[in-house]
Amino acid sequence: MKKTAFLTLEKAKEITAQIPTPFHLYDEAGIRANARALKKAFSWNKGFKEFFAVKATPNPYILKILHEEGCGCDCATYSELLLAEAVGITGHDVMFSSNVTPRKDMEKARELGAYINLDDATHVDFLAGLGPVPETVCLRFNPGGSFSLGNTIMDMPRDAKYGMTEDQMAGAINRLMKLGTKHFGIHAFLASNTTTNEYYPELASQLFRLAVRLRNATGADFSFINLSGGIGVDYRPEQPRCDIQAIGDGVRMRYEQIMNPAGMGNVAIYTELGRFMLAPFGHLVSTVLHQKHIYREYIGLDACAADLMRPAMYGAYHHITVLGKEDAILDHVYDVTGGLCENNDKFAIERSLPQIDVGDLVVIHDTGAHGFSMGYNYNGKLRSAEVLLKEDGSFQLIRRAETPMDYFATLDVTEFQFHN
Numbered sequence: 470m471k472k473t474a475f476l477t478l479e480k481a482k483e484i485t486a487q488i489p490t491p492f493h494l495y496d497e498a499g500i501r502a503n504a505r506a507l508k509k510a511f512s513w514n515k516g517f518k519e520f521f522a523v524k525a526t527p528n529p530y531i532l533k534i535l536h537e538e539g540c541g542c543d544c545a546t547y548s549e550l551l552l553a554e555a556v557g558i559t560g561h562d563v564m565f566s567s568n569v570t571p572r573k574d575m576e577k578a579r580e581l582g583a584y585i586n587l588d589d590a591t592h593v594d595f596l597a598g599l600g601p602v603p604e605t606v607c608l609r610f611n612p613g614g615s616f617s618l619g620n621t622i623m624d625m626p627r628d629a630k631y632g633m634t635e636d637q638m639a640g641a642i643n644r645l646m647k648l649g650t651k652h653f654g655i656h657a658f659l660a661s662n663t664t665t666n667e668y669y670p671e672l673a674s675q676l677f678r679l680a681v682r683l684r685n686a687t688g689a690d691f692s693f694i695n696l697s698g699g700i701g702v703d704y705r706p707e708q709p710r711c712d713i714q715a716i717g718d719g720v721r722m723r724y725e726q727i728m729n730p731a732g733m734g735n736v737a738i739y740t741e742l743g744r745f746m747l748a749p750f751g752h753l754v755s756t757v758l759h760q761k762h763i764y765r766e767y768i769g770l771d772a773c774a775a776d777l778m779r780p781a782m783y784g785a786y787h788h789i790t791v792l793g794k795e796d797a798i799l800d801h802v803y804d805v806t807g808g809l810c811e812n813n814d815k816f817a818i819e820r821s822l823p824q825i826d827v828g829d830l831v832v833i834h835d836t837g838a839h840g841f842s843m844g845y846n847y848n849g850k851l852r853s854a855e856v857l858l859k860e861d862g863s864f865q866l867i868r869r870a871e872t873p874m875d876y877f878a879t880l881d882v883t884e885f886q887f888h889n
């Protein structure tokens with residue numbers, strides 16, 4: 470599918486007159502419409518709820534928009550819990566899916582009344598050591614082996630550090646019931662960034678069967694199945710786009726086949742999507758600073774891998790649009806780079822693009838999730854701003870750019886003087 474930016478050159482000029490590039494821009498209208506489509510696709514399930522994976526886009530303005538659309542938060546750390554709390558998202562609107570959990574983090578999750586998703590059976594005693602066990606506890610499953618769809622191996626759960634075995638889950642449930650827990654949830658995250666409509670239905674069918682077996686083995690009451698994250702997005706124009714309605718229908722079919730006959734037709738479906746909720750609705754907006762012509766043609770941007778790590782880290786493709794040249798022929802081949810002293814700081818390698826000039830405004834697509842949040846300060850590069858493009862077309866700075874003084878703020882400056 471042709472990828473088009475949600476930002477026009479005209480609007481970009483209006484924003485950059487006030488907020489210098491680079492910045493991450495988020496499309497409120499797109500975020501809301503997508504959240505509604507997800508909700509609709511699972512509306513057949515009475516208790517359905519999405520817990521947005523905060524790590525994907527940890528900005529309270531974004532969390533608030535999603536909360537208004539009925540989403541909660543999926544948190545993994547103390548700081549993420551503080552973010553949820555600051556937005557007024559507490560209690561069973563928070564899923565705490567952590568691993569290698571510090572005591573302080575677990576205590577904060579308990580204080581907020583969050584659902585606790587235990588990564589390991591040994592964490593039952595860890596949890597019990599903090600006070601009375603919660604009424605409802607979620608357990609994270611790791612089936613081991615490989616996870617396949619048809620003939621395609623999607624991922625290798627046996628190599629993953631997360632979750633516990635089925636036997637360990639049964640043991641944890643028995644122990645928790647003795648301690649006073651009354652209801653249980655099951656969680657598993659078995660493949661990331663999937664672009665097939667079959668991932669969730671297959672995962673659901675495995676978890677539904679597991680829930681029936683565990684119910685039969687322990688007599689426990691299950692109140693939800695948490696399908697976690699993993700629905701992907703079409704980073705490349707030629708990739709298929711997930712059809713959330715088809716995904717919801719696929720999960721429904723498995724639910725009716727497995728859960729209804731087992732008398733478990735009142736179990737809620739939960740999700741913890743991050744990428745699917747936000748990635749397409751974020752652009753990294755950047756200005757062309759330089760061009761150089763050596764063995765290849767290079768375009769140098771004012772953004773770098775510190776603003777978007779995925780290309781450098783995973784070799785990930787991110788589509789690029791040169792604003793105002795959307796319909797120009799792609800008759801140039803460029804490497805598009807940032808300014809880190811690292812040769813992997815390339816947003817695109819040998820990419821066909823229209824002719825680019827110094828000063829052009831460039832949009833890097835699908836940066837709304839795992840974009841800003843994976844940023845870092847290597848080379849003293851400062852974290853960019855985040856801007857919200859609102860439904861009425863106006864815009865709002867929702868995080869200012871870092872200054873050099875922010876970068877130095879954690880140093881012991883009694884001995885050194887910094888001048889900005």
Ligand SMILES: *Cc1c(COP(=O)(O)O)cnc(C)c1O
Binds near residue numbers: 524543699745
């Ligand atoms: C990262 C993560 C998610 C979100 O994953 P996406 O690929 O962004 O959908 C959800 N749950 C847990 C536990 C995670 O670690």
